[in-house]
Amino acid sequence: MKITNIIPYPTWVAHRNQLIVKVETDEGIYGWGESGLSGREKAVVGAIEHYREWLIGKDAFNIGAIWQEMYRSQYFEGGRVLQAAISAIDIALHDIKGKALGVPVYELLGGKQRDHIPTFASTGISPSAEMIDQAKELKERGWNVIRFFPAQDTDGIFEPRESIAATVPWLIKAREELGDGVVLGIDYHHRLSVAETASFCQKMPSGTLDFLEEPIRDETPEAYESLRTMTDVPFAIGEEFASKWQFLPYIERGIHQYNRIDVCNVGGLTESMKVAGWSEAHYVDMMPHNPLGPICTAATIHFSAAVANFAWLETRASPAESYMGRGESPLFTEQPKLDGAVYKVPDTPGLGVDVDEEAIQAQSFKFWEAPHWKRRDGSVTNW
Template identity: 70%
Template sequence: MKIVAVRPFPVWVGTRNQLLVKIETDEGVFGWGESGLSSREKAVAGAIEHYAQFLVGRDPMRIGALWQEMYRSQYFEGGRVLTAAMSAIDIALHDIKGKALGVPVYDLLGGKQRDHVPTFATTAAAPGEAMIEQARELMDAGWDCIRFMSAGQESPDRLDPRRSLAETASWMVRAREALGTEVALGIDYHHRLSVAEAASFCQRMPMGTLDFLEEPIRDETPAAYEALRRLTDIPFAIGEEFASKWQFLPFIERDIHQFNRIDVCNVGGLTEAMKVAGWSEAHYVDLMPHNPLGPVCTAATIHLAAAVPNFAWLETRSSPVERHLGFDSSEIFPVQPRLEGAVYPVSDAPGLGIEVDEKALTREPFRFWEAPHLKRPDGSVTNW
């Protein structure tokens, strides 16, 4: 079997751009992958076109060797654009291999360790009574882990991180009081705080209020996270933007965090994700994968979650309180993972177990889109 085409699809799907990749072979078997570098899809598509120059004609079954060749075939190794491209290709190769062998992808990763994958859901409302009501709705539907978002965004392009601390912390305390102690509660700060601000936020809440704090500060300097680790005992959930096992390494080896928010569509695909999972297991760090993209990402991550022992929850954006924010993707992805209550059943279909309608996929062309360029009240730029 030989690869005959590597085709990137940077297209508008529902409410956002997605970058899917289709790899075709001379035996009619094909696979789908997805890249996770949102809002820079054209850059990733360009990298995929470079890789396609030497992937065509190669054996798609040699996934590990092709991964190494993609990573080591240029002087400038790695980087988020390149590993996002590699991620999509790697996932598509796993899809091909599973289909060719007639086995689900999790069998390529060591076999199934769980029959369904538990998820966490996110409230759509800002901190307030509506947020707590949405959390109750999620608990009634079966969720035992719920994530909240922070307060403080005054307008689409204006954020005062310092101002959000007291309001957000107060509502986290009220949420714990209202929802009880059996549900796991966390909050995503989306890298928007400094070390001092994150410490101040944590210190405003009684012990036991939060089960995890997600991405409170930027990740470029592991020593900054170590400083924050000394200032709070709230477990950290970080890593959704990490682009390789090497980026995870200092956080795992220094016991900085407790949950890996690994993204298979950014980290280098399933090949790299399994290596991170092994290191994490040795340090008793659980996987809590990032999954805000499309059904291909969800399917790939379900197979990863099924195959590893150290797993907590998978992010889903398809819960009852967020479903109205998205769209029905059934036309484009007629076969895709579907929630059953608060869990994803693990598919036994060959490959990823998804199907894509290419005609429906390409009806909406790519649209250039920018994430909000947030500024503080004084006019200075802050993190989105």
């Protein structure tokens, strides 16, 4: 079965773009993939177009060899743009192979280890009484893992210490109101420094949080090692990692407890399975990042079904958020659907997702830029 075409579709869905990728073959079987590099879709499209020139004619079943050739056959290997392109193509090839063999993708990954995929849900509002009400509703609907977001300024100004002061009391209140039976975490989206993160954690009683996600930037593992000595809160890190090599120091030095792996950024299912096995050897659990669309969700469901060291899968389709395009979307004719607080593992061949191609062709790409935040002194800070 030979690859005959690779078509990238940068498509506006709801409030931002998704980069959906179709791989076609000479037997009429096609596969869908997705890139995770949000906000830089045009760059990934360019990379895919470079790959397409020599991928046409390749055997679509040789997924591992194709991955190696995409990664190694250039001097400037790796990086987030190239890995996002590789991810989308790799996921689509798994979809093709599953369809051709008549098996779900997880069968290509070693078979399923669970029948349903537990998820964690997030509240959709800044720290407040309403945030706690949303968390209570999520608990009532079956979620026992809930993530919060910190206080942030809506005028494009973000001051870390002000955010900490406004967030901490509500997290303490949330633990009091929700009890010890619920796993609670917060995503600080790498907006803090080491010192600020330490202060944040030290302002709360031990046990308030069960995980702290991405408090600082990831470029320097030694900074996380330093922070590790200052707090006992488990770390969830890795959604922006673009290879197994970026995970290496975190896994082998015992810096974190949860891998926020993104199958659409790290190099697809091929690379994700390698990270999962490595993590299992070091007792690090997989907690996949999943903020994109149904293709990412479908691919991550199959990954989550196939690995032993799995914790929870992110969903952005809970009643508290329900972002169109992140959950169910009218652009997809087949897509994963939440069953309460879980995704059931499908038994359909391939990923179990399909796209209304005419609809996505009609959706024009729109330039979208992540917020450019500043501090009160005018300096640039992280979003």
